[in-house]
Amino acid sequence: MSTRVKICGLTRPEDVSAAVGCGADAVGFVFFEPSPRSVTVDHAVALAREVPAFVSAVGLFVNPQPDFVNEVLSRVPLDLLQFHGDESPEFCRSFGRRWIKAVRVREEGQIEQAFSDYKGASGLLVDAWAPDKFGGTGQSFNWGLIPARRPMPLILAGGLSSANVADAVTRVKPWAVDVSGGVERSKGIKDIQKISDFIKEVHRVCKTD
Numbered sequence: 001m002s003t004r005v006k007i008c009g010l011t012r013p014e015d016v017s018a019a020v021g022c023g024a025d026a027v028g029f030v031f032f033e034p035s036p037r038s039v040t041v042d043h044a045v046a047l048a049r050e051v052p053a054f055v056s057a058v059g060l061f062v063n064p065q066p067d068f069v070n071e072v073l074s075r076v077p078l079d080l081l082q083f084h085g086d087e088s089p090e091f092c093r094s095f096g097r098r099w100i101k102a103v104r105v106r107e108e109g110q111i112e113q114a115f116s117d118y119k120g121a122s123g124l125l126v127d128a129w130a131p132d133k134f135g136g137t138g139q140s141f142n143w144g145l146i147p148a149r150r151p152m153p154l155i156l157a158g159g160l161s162s163a164n165v166a167d168a169v170t171r172v173k174p175w176a177v178d179v180s181g182g183v184e185r186s187k188g189i190k191d192i193q194k195i196s197d198f199i200k201e202v203h204r205v206c207k208t209d
């Protein structure tokens with residue numbers, strides 16, 4: 001098994017280069033103004049220049065206006081859209097691009113329901129639920145709620161860091177892991193050592209699997 005790694009919430013070109021240099025499979029840019037990791041379209045254009053061939057650039061949105069998504073898509077070379085709010089399956093599909101849907105996990109059966117609702121997604125991202133946030137909480141959740149049967153790739157997020165990602169990969173066996181806060185020095189500012197340690201842990205545990 002080889003679990004992919006996405007490093008999300010990048011705001012500086014040097015952090016994008018560092019993530020790519022450490023072996024990230026995907027990097028994420030947050031287009032959600034209330035987030036401390038939010039980037040403008042101009043900013044994202046510059047960040048995307050640091051993304052080489054065979055590394056995916058992902059745009060994260062939370063209940064966006066369609067015009068805004070289209071504006072981003074017209075300017076930033078994104079490979080995937082990540083919807084982190086309450087977007088309907090029809091909305092997610094409407095841009096004609098590959099997309100993943102995030103589910104904020106709170107109770108049993110929710111992930112199974114999302115697999116059924118969001119057919120056509122390139123993956124389902126499972127993250128922690130919090131009362132006042134759409135994601136990026138730095139909190140993990142009960143991985144026991146994740147079903148073994150998965151009709152599409154499952155991306156595990158929420159409170160991951162180099163300290164727990166090996167355990168997460170071993171127990172959950174996700175297609176990919178996604179991290180933001182666990183590889184930061186402060187909100188939006190990544191720590192190269194933490195990125196490196198995180199990716200090394202994933203590769204180490206995948207090799208022994």
Ligand SMILES: O=C(O)c1ccccc1N[C@@H]1O[C@H](COP(=O)(O)O)[C@@H](O)[C@H]1O
Pocket residue numbers: 008009028030032035036037060062084127134135136137138139157158159160178179180181182
């Ligand atoms: O990063 C944010 O600020 C954010 C805001 C709104 C929705 C999602 C957000 N981040 C994503 O949440 C998960 C988990 O993050 P963490 O590792 O627990 O900090 C991840 O996909 C982030 O990109």
